[in-house]
Amino acid sequence: MKLEALVKELELKTIKSHINPHFIFNALNSIRALIDENPVRARDAITELSNILRSSMQAEKLEIVPFEKELNIVKDYLALEYIRFEDRLRVEYEIDEDTLDQPVPPMMLQTLVENAIKHGIGKQVSGGVIKIVSDFKGDYHELLVENSGHLSLLVNEDGFGLSSTRNRLQLLFGDKSNFEIKQVNGNVVQARVLIPVTIN
Secondary structure, X not given: OHHHHHHHHHHHHHHHHHHHHHHHHHHHHHHHHHHOOOHHHHHHHHHHHHHXXXXXXHHOOOOOEEHHHHHHHHHHHHHXXXXXXXXXXXXXXXXXHHHXXXXXXXXXXXHHHHHHHHHOHHHOOOOEEEEEEEEEEOOEEEEEEEEEOOOOXXXXXXXXXXXXXXXXXXXXXXXXXXXXXXXXXXXXXXXXEEEXXXXX
16 A cells, blocks of 8 residues: 555655646747737746746645636736737636535646647637636536637647546546547537535
8 A cells, every 4th residue: 555655645646746847848839939029028028937837836845726826826827828818818717616615626727728729729810719617516516627628639639638638637637537628519619627625
């Protein structure tokens, strides 16, 4: 049992070590694109990135964090991306405030939102909508990230962010959790996470 716990801890650390650089490099690419065309907005983007890094550094030593902290990181990330996309990016939130203290893996929601930006909004000339939903479904905390766009086989099967999400949920919550990503209609992709509810 001790060996199994150690292996799980090492696996979690390995997954986390990939998530933060993956996120940072994408954010830096966003800033780089702004430097020549709009230096003022580039400086604003650096400020947003500083806020995100500060939050992620506080979270990286934890295996779970309150959903509220994760949501705040995502809001900083979307503020950074809005500087790049402007009116091409529209964001909607449907958050049950009672879910804010529920535990989630740090940077998990941010990874799903980043995936939605990269493979959804970023590939459409007119941009689109990112919608984040947090609610209770029976004994589960349900998280939805929806984005305008189309689901490709490459994203569905091989995307690092998606495989890391599955792995982390399995390691932390076992078979009690679930993750899926699917096309829910002609132009909306939905990532759905179910985590068992924790009663405080």
